[in-house]
Structures are given as structure tokens and as C-alpha cells.
Amino acid sequence: MPDTHFYRYDDYDRTLVRERIAQFRDQVRRRLAGELTEEQFKPLRLTNGLYLQLHAYMLRIAIPYGTLSSRQLRKLADIARRYDRGYGHFTTRQNLQLNWIRLEDAPDALAALAEVDMHAMQTSGNCIRNVTADHFAGAAADEIEDPRIWCEIVRQWSTLHPEFSFLPRKFKIAITGSPNDRAAVRVHDIGLRLWRNPEGRVGFEVIVGGGLGRTPMIGKTLREFLPREELLAYLEATLRVYNRYGRRDNLYKARIKILVHEIGAEKMRAEVEAEYAAVRDGALRLPAATIEAIAAQFAPPALPHRPAIAAEVERLRLEDRAFALWLRSNTAPHRLAGYRIVTASLKPAGAPPGDASAAQMDGVADIADAFSQGEVRVSHEQNLVFPHVAVDDLPEVHRALGRLGFAEANVGKIGDIIACPGLDYCALANARSIPVAQRISGHFAELARQHDIGDLKIKISGCINACGHHHVGHIGILGVDKNGVELYQISLGGDVDFGRTAIGTILGPAIEADRVVGAVDSLVATYLERRTDGERFVDTYRRVGAQPFKERVYAAV
Amino acid sequence: MPLFSESGAPSAFTTIPFADWQSRTDWPAVSLANTDPVEDLASHVGRLRLIELHFPKFSDGRAYSQARLLRGRLGYRGELRATGNVLRDQLPFLLRCGFDSFESDQPGFDEALASARSLFSVVYQATEDGRVPASRLRLGADATV
Ligand code: HEM
Ligand code: SF4
16 A cells, blocks of 8 residues: 555564464364364453354454545455355444454454454453544644554554463553544543643653543543653553553453542652653664654655635535535545644434445545545544545535445534444444434434534443543433333433533433434433523533433433 | 463462562562552562463453563562463463463463564564564664653
């Protein structure tokens, strides 16, 4: 892939992935031959991305920092067709899940992935998981530095890390290079935010111990400013402290957030700093040449000069309401005049959030080739992104996306719902998530109304594990099980924006599935009555408190 | 349980638990629980001939950190043995952290040990086995760790 503007594997990377597949092929052979019990095989398959779900094996493919070339996306479509049922599910962790993989086929599917320099390593298991990033990285107008350079450095360091492959629990790292956090760094085990200090140096704020799940927590800043070349030293120090002292007696208390909570941020900082002091001058300090070589691969594409204002766009903006709405919600400022970042909404009204068929993936790849330097991003909000689209080309891209069903002008709106797989696919679920999302987005299908309601993030999880991020939804919906009945608990006021990160508060008793749409409708109506000019749903909630929302929702019950 | 060693015969010393060893630190062989502080061995590593680190479950990875500290930070050069639930599929990780002998009752362990070092010809991290990580190799053939 000579013309990609992000990291290209070299022979070392390719060899490692190939050898890992050979190892896994042998492990699968031993499992099928009965030499390994399911209990022994489970951790081996999990760290190769293979889950056993309700109906079949599920393969979770890593999309490191959410970046894909069109060629890689076509290969994903191809794998979905050959080894699955012709579609895949993009997740909040910048992964692609295929739900119907046969164990016998898994090594071949991985080999097919490797053809395009991709893998499924460490997408599960108690190890350092796929590293996520701002999906607008390298393109956003508000960016300080491309976080993917650092994600790639972390990807390599964490891949098959011999010390950290059997941690107390899974471990998630997210990196953002923008002051507007699109990577939710405060709710990760480690969140890293690049910023420029008063002396003009760029480094990381290191946030540790955030996470969702049963005990949602917002991470603590362990270090205001970490020099970039010491990133791996600091990560290794943190992981070592966690590996040695993290709790293992209870699955629910094994995350680093519990360690930070129990010993306190001060003690945690002291422990990490002591370990960091011991490793910072060793082999973990990144040589400038290494950083430069990786940064060079993420050098922005040489985008041709294009007009900042295009006549056709201006005309459509006035004459075509659908286009105007789409322009407003589904495109974002690019660092270069004449370009926009375009989000393809994988949330057509009434559809399962994040699903894409193989044909749709191919279609997205075609659009990327024609209009976005052959590049696509996967967002943690379960959408796809074209990072570099000329303003001039927007009408064409809008039409092409419309043909795929991905032009819904609802990004950031009430229809842009995040939902975990829930009871339809997940063995741990208490309740359905996808059908609830489908009903809500169907109810609010009218785009003009969505735009009137404005920014509103609904996030749905099928159980307390919080894969759908319900804790940080402006409206969070959590599936709970009461004596075999699927009920839904609503929370309000969650947020992931930087400086405003908050865990939502439960509104009241859980309600039945068929009341969820009505409840959301009541919440929206309450907001519309009370909002002041320009106030978002979550801001109104913060100002007026839960009471009016609560009264309205439960009056009907 | 059968013993396996990369470098010929495993040590015949009998280990004593860390708590006992603390009152007789001249004894050359000690076994640590994965919660015992390896740092306390710092001034004795030159004399110790065998240290056992324990895996109560293969999924409990604390002993990997202990091993790296012993080898990398404290400079221990004697035999480092993994005991407990030690499985052949862990071998690449164990070797990289500096273990060189193993207690395991898993069938096929010795063949697995013979081939474990050649399973991966590329590594991404500098650890205790002296292998040069890809990031250094990329900087040039003469790069050292
Ligand atoms: C389908 C099979 C899945 C299973 C079995 C599963 C399992 C889990 C479990 C057990 C947790 C709780 C971990 C803890 O708090 O210690 C969790 C959290 C999470 N999962 Fe999943 N998950 C699945 C799918 C997904 C999907 C599809 C996504 C993305 C849409 C996802 C994203 C997440 C996120 C973001 C969290 C919260 C992370 C945190 O606590 O910091 N998972 N998952
Ligand atoms: S939140 Fe629960 S139901 Fe949803 S995917 Fe995660 S584990 Fe499954």
C-alpha cells in the first residue's frame, strides 16, 4: 500500500503477524484434536480475537487507532463474505466484529487479514487491548499533534508484551491529540492527551484509572506533562504497578480503576513515579530517530489546493434541505481550507447501529478512493469517517453515501445512537439493545426535528458491563433483568467531553421495553420546554436538575 | 512434577519459602509467592543459585513482573524456575521474562520448550532475554540494546 498516509508494516511487522497466525493455527489444531480442553484453549483464542458467543464464534478484528485504507476495508468485506454472513459490526472500541465464524476457518480468516497488514491480536483477554484514538486524527482543525503516531508506538510495544499478557483484567488505552476529546480518554484505563505546555513543548497528560462497567470511574491525572519520548517508560511503569498490585481476587475489582480508588491517586502516583524513575533512562526511552520514522509515515497527504467555497455546495445548501442538514451535522472542520471531514452515518433510522454489509463496505472503500485519499476511519460512535474530502466534492459524496444508505444527517443527534450487541449476540446480556436503538431512531426519524433537538447522545448497553457506554450518554439506557423480564434503567447527564466528563445519574425505577420510546420522548419534550437559547439537552439537565424530567417520565407510568 | 530446563540439568537445590529464607539468607535456593517482594533479595542475588516463582493459575501473571525485576533490575544470574500452573503456550512469554527452568505436568512440554525460542523471530520489546527488538533493528544493523 504505497500511497497510504499512515503506518505501513515492514518485514518485521509482517513476520510477527505471520508467526502469530502459525502459532494459533497449531493451537486450533490441538483444540480440534482434543489435545487442549476448552478451558485451556479459551485464553489462547481470546488473545487472538476469537470469542464464543450465544450462537457461534465471534471474531473481533482490531482496527488500530481506527484507521483503514480502502484496500483494508475491501478485505474486511471479503472476509465477511467468505467466512461470515456477509456483514460486520463496527464497535465502540474501533474493532469490527464478525458474528458467525467457524473455528476451523479462524486461522484462514486471520491469514486473509494479514494480507492487508491487519490482525486480531489482543482484541480480547486480560492484556493491553487495541489502542484507540480520535477518529479525526491527522485531519482535524483543532489538533495539536496526530495521536496515531503514539498509538502505533504503543501498538508495537504492547503486542505480545511478555510481562503484560496475563494482567488482572483487560486494559484499554486511548489517545487524543485535540483539546476536544473525541476518544473519551477519561474513561479508559489509561487516557493520554497531547497538549502544548507554556514553554511550547508538546507532551502527554497521563490519566489513569477511568473506566465504565459495574463501577464507572473518571480517570485521575497522574501526570500533567510527560515528555513524549518517555511515553513507553511511563506506560511500562504504570502497567508493572498494576500487574503487581492490582486485585485478582474478584473479577469486578480487578481493573486498575479499583486499585487507584483503593490506594488513592497520591499513592498510585508515588508508586508509578518510583517505577518510572527506575526505567526512564533505559531501553524504553524512545530514540528521536524512531519517533521521526514513525511520524514520517503519518505525514499528512499532499492535498491539492481546492476552493474553500464551492458554488454547487452553496446552491445546494439553500435549495436542498437534506443536504444542508447533512453538511451541518455530518461534516467537520478540516485543518486545510477547501476540505471537510465527512462522517458516514451507520445509523439510518430504524437500523442496527454500526452494522455494515460487505457491499456497503466496498461502497465506502470506493468513495474513499474517489474522494478521500483512499482513507477511512472507524469512530467509537460506530460510524465511518472520510478524513479528507474537498468541499467541492461534498455534493457528490453526499449522493454516493445516499446510495449506500449512510447519508442520514444525524451525526451527534438523537438518531446517532451507540448500542452494544445486547441479547441478540452477547452471552452476557440481560436485555436487548439493538431493537431498542432501532425503535428510538425510528421514532425520531424526522431529521428536521432531530436538528431542532440538537446535540444529544443516547448510549445503550445490554448489561452493566457498559460496552455501549451508557454511563456517559446524555441519556443512558441500561438493560437489566428482573425475574426474567427485560427492563431498562435510564440515566441522565453523562458526558465524555474534556473538562465536562461525567457519569450519568439514574433517573428512577427501570421501565419495560415498550415504554422506552415514550420515556425518551418525554425527556426530549421536557428539555424543549425548558431550554434556553442554544442550550444542549445535557446542559439544560444540569441547570434544572432531574426533577422535571423525572416527573414527566414517571407521570405516564 | 517433571522439571524442564533450557540449560542442561535443573538445579538440585531444595528451595525454602521466602518467609523461612529471611531468617537464613545464606541458603542458596528460595521460592517466592507472587506477592512476595523480590526487592528484598537485592543484596543476595549474587549468592542465590535457584529462585522459584509461582503461577497459582496460568492466568495470574504477577510472576512475570517479578522475573523481570530479578533479572533486569537486580541482576540475578542463577536459575529462575516457573512453578505451579505452567503451560507450554506460555513459554515464549516466560523465556522473554528470563525464566530458564520450568515445572510442568503438561504433555509435550519438552518439545514445546525446544521450539519455543524459534516461534517468534521478531520481538517488539527489549526484555531480559537480550533479544534486539524490531524498533532497534530498524535503526541499523549495529544497534545494541
Ligand atoms: C459481544 C461480546 C462482548 C462481550 C462478551 C463483552 C464483554 C465485556 C465485559 C465483560 C465488560 C466489562 C469489563 C469490566 O468492567 O471489567 C465490557 C466492557 C466494555 N466493552 Fe464489551 N463485550 C462485548 C462486546 C463489546 C462491543 C461490541 C463493544 C463495542 C460496541 C464493547 C465495548 C466495551 C466497552 C467500551 C466497555 C467498557 C470499558 C470499560 O469498562 O472501561 N464490547 N465488555
Ligand atoms: S454491555 Fe453487556 S450485553 Fe452489551 S455487549 Fe457488553 S457484555 Fe454484552
